Amino acid sequence: xxxxxxxxxxxxxxxxxxxxxxxxxxxxxxxxxxxxxxxxxxxxxxxxxxxxxxxxxxxxxxxxxxxxxxxxxxxxxxxxxxxxxxxxxxxxxxxxxxxxxxx
Numbered sequence: 734x735x736x737x738x739x740x741x742x743x744x745x746x747x748x749x750x751x752x753x754x755x756x757x758x759x760x761x762x763x764x765x766x767x768x769x770x771x772x773x774x775x776x777x778x779x780x781x782x783x784x785x786x787x788x789x790x791x792x793x794x795x796x797x798x799x800x801x802x803x804x805x806x807x808x809x810x811x812x813x814x815x816x817x818x819x820x821x822x823x824x825x826x827x828x829x830x831x832x833x834x835x836x
Contacts, residue, residue, distance in 0.1 A: 739799065740799055740802075743802045743803060743806060744794060744802070746806050747802060747806050747809070750772075750806065750813070751769050751772045751773050751809060752769045754809075755772040755812065755813070756768065756769055758813070758816060762819070764816075764820065764823075765820060766819075771823075774826055775808075775812075775819070775822045776809050776812075777797075778826040779808050779826065780801060780804040780805045780808055783829060783833065784826075784829060784830050784833050787833065
């Protein structure tokens with residue numbers, strides 16, 4: 734598989750998870766978030782260790798390295814496997830964003 738094909742496969746998986754799979758689980762799991770961009774925020778903030786916009790340019794999908802993208806996918810897949818993780822990761826993301834704004 735070429736590097737371009739590999740990246741395209743990662744992007745497709747990322748979008749499927751954040752636009753379809755996780756939003757599809759949201760109502761059933763009674764999660765505090767339901768929208769695709771919220772799932773993206775949670776996963777990216779977790780992987781990057783800060784509000785993602787402070788680390789990579791917009792749109793993130795174009796500016797992340799393949800490694801960062803693969804780690805974000807792994808985080809999303811972890812949430813699918815262990816749905817109870819999402820509220821904790823969401824709170825951590827929001828707390829980190831509040832702290833960054835306070836600086």
